[in-house]
Structure formats: C-alpha cells, structure tokens
Amino acid sequence: MERTQFNNAVEQFQSMVYRTALHALGNPQDADDAAQEVFFRLFREKKPFEGQEHLRRWLLRVTVNYCRDVLKSPWRKRRASLEEVPETPVFDRSEQACLYREVMALPEKYRTVLYLFYYEELTVREIGELLGLKQSAVTTRLSRARERLKEKLGEAWQNE
Amino acid sequence: MSNRNFYQETFSQVRGSRDIRWEDYQMMRRRAAGKRLAVIAAAAALAAALSGLAVAANFFGLGDLLLPEQGSVNVTDENGVVVPGEYEYKDFVSLSGWSDTPESQALAEWQAFQESYDRDGAIIGAIGNAPTGFEERYGNYLVYTQEMADRLEEIIAKYNLKLHTRMEVVLPETWPLAVGDFFRENVTPWSGYIYENGTFRFDGGAELGAGELKGYGTIEYQFSRSVKGTFDDVALNVGDLSGFEEWGCQTTDGTPVTLGLGPRNRSLILADLGDSFILINVLTGREGDDTFSSGPIGREELEELADSFNFSALTPARAPDFDGIAAANTRYMEELERQPLEVTPEESKDPLYTRTGIQTGTARDFVLLLAERLKDGDRQAVAELFAYPVQIETAGGAYAAGTPEELLEHYDETIGEGVQGLIADMTWDPEPLPPEIFSDGSGLASAANGTVWFGLTEEAVIRIFTLQTDQWSIRPAGGITQG
Numbered sequence: 001m002e003r004t005q006f007n008n009a010v011e012q013f014q015s016m017v018y019r020t021a022l023h024a025l026g027n028p029q030d031a032d033d034a035a036q037e038v039f040f041r042l043f044r045e046k047k048p049f050e051g052q053e054h055l056r057r058w059l060l061r062v063t064v065n066y067c068r069d070v071l072k073s074p075w076r077k078r079r080a081s082l083e084e085v086p087e088t089p090v091f092d093r094s095e096q097a098c099l100y101r102e103v104m105a106l107p108e109k110y111r112t113v114l115y116l117f118y119y120e121e122l123t124v125r126e127i128g129e130l131l132g133l134k135q136s137a138v139t140t141r142l143s144r145a146r147e148r149l150k151e152k153l154g155e156a157w158q159n160e
Numbered sequence: 161m162s163n164r165n166f167y168q169e170t171f172s173q174v175r176g177s178r179d180i181r182w183e184d185y186q187m188m189r190r191r192a193a194g195k196r197l198a199v200i201a202a203a204a205a206l207a208a209a210l211s212g213l214a215v216a217a218n219f220f221g222l223g224d225l226l227l228p229e230q231g232s233v234n235v236t237d238e239n240g241v242v243v244p245g246e247y248e249y250k251d252f253v254s255l256s257g258w259s260d261t262p263e264s265q266a267l268a269e270w271q272a273f274q275e276s277y278d279r280d281g282a283i284i285g286a287i288g289n290a291p292t293g294f295e296e297r298y299g300n301y302l303v304y305t306q307e308m309a310d311r312l313e314e315i316i317a318k319y320n321l322k323l324h325t326r327m328e329v330v331l332p333e334t335w336p337l338a339v340g341d342f343f344r345e346n347v348t349p350w351s352g353y354i355y356e357n358g359t360f361r362f363d364g365g366a367e368l369g370a371g372e373l374k375g376y377g378t379i380e381y382q383f384s385r386s387v388k389g390t391f392d393d394v395a396l397n398v399g400d401l402s403g404f405e406e407w408g409c410q411t412t413d414g415t416p417v418t419l420g421l422g423p424r425n426r427s428l429i430l431a432d433l434g435d436s437f438i439l440i441n442v443l444t445g446r447e448g449d450d451t452f453s454s455g456p457i458g459r460e461e462l463e464e465l466a467d468s469f470n471f472s473a474l475t476p477a478r479a480p481d482f483d484g485i486a487a488a489n490t491r492y493m494e495e496l497e498r499q500p501l502e503v504t505p506e507e508s509k510d511p512l513y514t515r516t517g518i519q520t521g522t523a524r525d526f527v528l529l530l531a532e533r534l535k536d537g538d539r540q541a542v543a544e545l546f547a548y549p550v551q552i553e554t555a556g557g558a559y560a561a562g563t564p565e566e567l568l569e570h571y572d573e574t575i576g577e578g579v580q581g582l583i584a585d586m587t588w589d590p591e592p593l594p595p596e597i598f599s600d601g602s603g604l605a606s607a608a609n610g611t612v613w614f615g616l617t618e619e620a621v622i623r624i625f626t627l628q629t630d631q632w633s634i635r636p637a638g639g640i641t642q643g
Contacts, residue, residue, distance in 0.1 A: 003182045003517070003603045003615075003616070004603035004604070004615075006182045006603075007182055007515070007603045010180045010181075010182075014176060014180055015172075015174075015175050015176070018174075018175060018176035019171055019174055022174065028176075028177070031176060032176050032177055032178045035176050035178070035180065036178060036180060039180045039185075040185055043182065043185040089173060089174050090173075091170065091173055092169075092173065095166075096166075096169065096170040096173070099166065099167070099170045100170055100171070100174070107284075114167070115171070118163060118164050118167035118168065119167055119168055119171055121164070146163075156166070157163060157166070158162065158163050158166075160163060
C-alpha cells in the first residue's frame, strides 16, 4: 500500500483496530501486538480498496481473524492464565472505569460482540457475518452480556 | 445517556500505546533484504553439504507422530470468514514425540476427554474469568473443574508423567542464555517461553538462500522442544499429512531429522534427541503463505532450515536459570527502551521524518533548492522538480502535463505569475533562514504556508506533488502516488 493511504488508514483506524483486538484478546499488550500485525498486513496489501468503509470492514475482518488465530494458537493459550491482570486505563468518570473493568471481565465471546454492536455500530447481521455466527447466536451473546453488565453496573447501565 | 453513548464515551478513551509507522515497516523490509544478501553464500554452502547426507530408509515418519483421533476445526470461506455450523476434520500431531510415547498417549487421552467435556461451553461460560481454585497446580493446563483435575491426575499417573510447574517468557536476545547456542546466524528467534524442565517454544524467522528462495528467502516457523517425562497438552493442527513429501537426513552436526514438505503452506521438521523432542512447524510449503509473507519452498530450503539449528547443543536438556533469564529479559527491555522504534535517535526526534520519511534538514535543502531555481528563473530545472503526471488548473482552463516540457507550456500562467511571492515565502532576506516546514499526516511535507507540498516518490526521491495559489494549481493527476 502507498504511504499516504497507509498513513491515513493508521490515523483513522488504529484505535478501532486496537479496541477490537483489546476486546477479543483482553490484554493491552496483546492488542498492541495485534494492531501492529494487522497494519503490517495492510502495509503488504496490494489490492485497492473501494473506499473508507471497504477499508474499515477489511481491517475489522483481518483483526477479528487474527485474534481468533491468536486465541486458537497453542503457543498463546497456555500462557494466558499466567499473565498478570493488566492495569485499567485512566477514565474521566468513575462509572466509565467500572464499565471498562466489567466488560474486560466478561468472556471473550461477549466482549467482541459488545464492542462491535455498541462502539462500531454494526448490526446483528453484520456482526454474525464478521464472526461467522448465526444471528441468533449474536443476539444471545448480546443479551447475556447486557444482563451481566446490568447486574454489575446497576443504574449506570440502562435496561434494553 | 444511552448505553451506546456510555460505551462509546468510555472506550474512546482507550488507545494503543505504540506508534504504527509506514517507515518502520519499510525499514524492516529493507533490513531483511540487506541481511539476506549477507547470508546467501554461507547458507547455500550448508545446504549443499546437507543434501549429500540423505538417510534412505527406516526413519520415523510423519505418520508416527499423528494422534489417533482427528480434530474438528471450523470451515472458512475464501475470505477467511468462518462458515457457521460447518466443520472439517484435520490431522493433529503431538509436540511431545512419536505417538507411541507415554507423553503422546497421555495427550491423546486428554484430548479425547476434552472433546467430550463441557461441549457447549456452559461450565466455562458460567465461570468466566473468575478464579477457579485450580490455578496453583494446574495453571499451565486448561483445568477449571474438579472433574477435569481428577481426569488429568489419572492420566499422568497412568503414564508416569509430571506436570509443568513454572513457565517464564524468554525475550529474543535471551535465548542463548536460556537454552544455549543452538541456532546459526541466519536464524532470528523472537520471544517465546520456557518451562521448568527446559521445554520451550518460540516463533522465529530465518533467512534462506538456496533453491527457489534464492534472492528473497525469509520464512517463518514455530520451534518447539519438549522435554520428555512431563505432560504437555499442546497438539498441533497440521491439516492433511497425506499430501506431505517426507524424507530423512542428517544435519551437519550429526542429528538425524525427519522432514515433511507440505503441498501448500505448512511443512515440518522433526528430531528425536533422546531426552527431548523437536518439532518445527514451518509456515510455508510448496505454495507459500501470504499471511506470513513466506515464499514457496522446496526440499533444499527445508533441509537448509533444518541445518540452521545446532540440535546437538540442546541435549542433554537442563532446567533453565529463571533468575538469569529474568535479568537478561530486563536488560533487553532496557535496551529496547533506549532504541524504541528501531530508528536512529536523530530520526526518532524528528517529527517530520516520522510523518514523511524525509528528515527536516533534507526537506529544508529541497525547499532552498526550489527557491534558488525560481530566483534564477531556471524554468526547466523548476519543472524537473515535479512528480508527473500533473493536472494544471488556471483561470483559463485545465490541462494535463506528463513531462517537464509539457508543464513549461503553462509556466507563465502559473508559476511565472506568482514567482516573486513564492520566492518570498520560501527564501529569506538578507540571509537565508530555515524555512517553515510541516506535515499534516498525509505523508507530504509543506512549506510556504501550504503553497508547496512535496514528498518521496516510489523511486525514493523528493518531488513536488502540489504547488498552488488562489489563482492556479498544479496537482497530481489521478491522485497522489507516493512511494
């Protein structure tokens, strides 16, 4: 990919890739590694993108697939339980820190769906296509994740 | 506030901590190319020596490594997206040794148990990330219920095996201290981990210079050394082993190895060292692998990779010095912090370089050069500083120019119109002063208050991409095509 396009993509989508990987992998260090790897794949990518949305979807898909490979990797799986609990970032408000902590305490399958739905504003159908899940499975995961957040966060999380 | 707003406000404050820069990737590529040339001659000589030592018959083959049951994996479409509800069965191998060893038989039983246990994930789903109470003894295994713990104990007792008790990360330059000098100079081990008994694994790269890889040969692999007598629950999906071409040979340090060249993008190197077992999962085969940027390989390259390791240095296996590893890791990290982005200190302090790949001093020289040529009225020399083709827009119309000569036809109505102003913006009186140069993240540098934009071309030379005033502009035709 050409430098200008690449730099624009980094500027626009680095945080998206990082947050997606953070939700999938649950660890800032691994998420940083993932972002570096995903953009390296973009750097090597030769095919043109049809626009920003096409690029965004490509990056999301590559990130999700990369994280899935990492989670499946026999090398990593055995390490995960020994890693220290990462520090919580600093937030403007205490309820935001609570939300971050509770989201990161959820199992991976809930975290990624939550992020794609609430942050990236993908539809249930789009999330299903991206993750290779039936729409009913996405809905179930969303529903269970919301229940858990409601249980942990109380009034701060609205009933839906 | 809606949940969506709450979520977005929260996670918009979460960002990665690393800079991602085109220049770093470019530098990695160039560095790899440079290093490759240096090792080709030596590597080719080693490969030639190795190929004459083929061992003809009665070696243990890949089939002797297979676990008795195939494992199910998701089916993916041509875009790598999982197809819901569709599975295919693949061959799995043990990393611990041939399939008739206690370690591999124990792994097969454990795998069979895991296949049948908590299939819908209900138990682990309920536990989530909460502590299970099984971490202390089973922290290196996927055990989260008493039933799993009991089954694992039963298996290791049956095969007289121990459990791993400790594991530590090993950073790239710590490997010689952790394990010894077991790799040659064309091999780069990245970070990995090591257990209390000397079992270790890491991902790595290797520069190869023989056969089809001559001239561009970087490949990636995963290296595993499993010390016998301890249960290890890692199994490796190798797809379909029936398509592998396999043969045996002996490395130059006298170690017999089994080699399996895959038809697509995976290959294997195996060595039984007596007290430990080596499995190298090579991330390429006869077709190559785009994901890992590894080109296709043949027998020569696989033999060359096998000969890139000094396996005899790995036996007898010994327990690692964890304190020494921790100290070496710390030294490595401190060194990294001193050189954080693999660029020279001068480069890392230069924001313009970060954004454009052009050091500030060089950029200033270029602006000075342009100013000098404008001042001298050297039209041809000015026109030669542009990246072509360009699109010219003036009050009188729009024109295309593919060469300096074509631009000169419109010089008077563009550059000639505003030349004094341009010179004033880019030069200094009475003595030259450093011009103001900035970059907006587009990859281009700008001077003269946004009048001129310049950057590196694909040929890595600096050229003007845009020159513009309120009355006219000269811009790249069909968009910017930088290097």
